[in-house]
Amino acid sequence: MENLIWIVSPEGDSITTWKTDIRSVLENEELLKKSPKWIHLRGIDEQVENFLLKNFKINELSLEDCRSEGRSKVEVFEDYVFVLMIYFDGGISRQKKLCIFWGKDFIITIGSRRLFEETRKNLSLEERPFEQGVERIFWLISSIVADKFKGVTDILEEQADEIEARVFKEQNPELLEDISDLSFEILTLRRTLKQLRDTYKSLISSVSRFINPENIHYFRDLLDEISILYDRAETLHEFTQNVLSVFSSLVSFKLNDIMKTLTILITILEPLMLISSFYGMNIEELPFAHSPYGIFVISFLMIGISFFLLYYFRRKGWI
Helix, strand or coil, rough: CCCCCEEEEEEEEEEEEEEEEHHHHHHHCHHCCCCCCCECCCCCCCHHHHHHHHHHCCHHHHHHHHCCCCCEEEEECCCEEEEEEEECCCCCEEEEEEEEEEEECCEEECCCCCHHHHHHHHHHCCCCCCCCHHHHHHHHHHHHHHHHHHHHHHHHHHHHHHHHHHHCCCCCCHHHHHHHHHHHHHHHHHHHHHHHHHHHHHHHHHHCCCCCCCHHHHHHHHHHHHHHHHHHHHHHHHHHHHHHHHHHHHHHHHHHHHHHHHHHHHHHHHHHHHHHHHHCCCCCCCCCCCCHHHHHHHHHHHHHHHHHHHHHHHHHHHC
């Protein structure tokens, strides 16, 4: 399978995109000489690694992290900044990875084509694309990633509201499973947002030579947005813990209520069973054993005991 490559560069007040494969790019070096430029690749393999090592002097450790690392991070090198983003595209189950190599006049992205197309569309809508350099592309990518996190956070908040409404209506294993699944997704979101927040903090403090001072506030606003999303994830985590606590309390209350009802029933039935067991024996000396009205007397006695116990429990406030 060919390694497709997209090269985006300015063309007057618009942008031009070339879609080809790495072999064709190597044969046509004019494409690589364009500056500034944005190069996008869908994945990384040996051919892609050799291409980046030869033409952009990308460090082998960065390529290894791009291949195998599973958390957001940033590393600053002499000629470029390596940023690895972990994000979610539509849901926690759709985790994606994006590798970014950001230099003075180039930016290379490796990952989802969907994210590339969304960013390229936003870039094409600007009056003068690339006027603010390739850092503008990095900011656009980051903004879209932040929006995707916001969408996932909104979905989880809606699910949390639904579970809160259900927890007072039903207490069953299915609801407990839903709470556990939601808690896991929120923990995953919180951990990923924390890593991304720390990545941007480190990025802003260490890549001043790659960012135009006039544009640094864009990145700070982006960091603020990610921090707010992290705070929302923290609040969601605390909320689910409270919901789980309420669920456990309701289940315990329901179980206690059942046990109380069963205890009252057994307490009422126990003396009745004792009386009936005596009269089930072949003993002639029992009271009213030979009386024609004995069955009515004993029945009245048993009913009286039952009502007395019910009255007693009522007075004690147990029922």
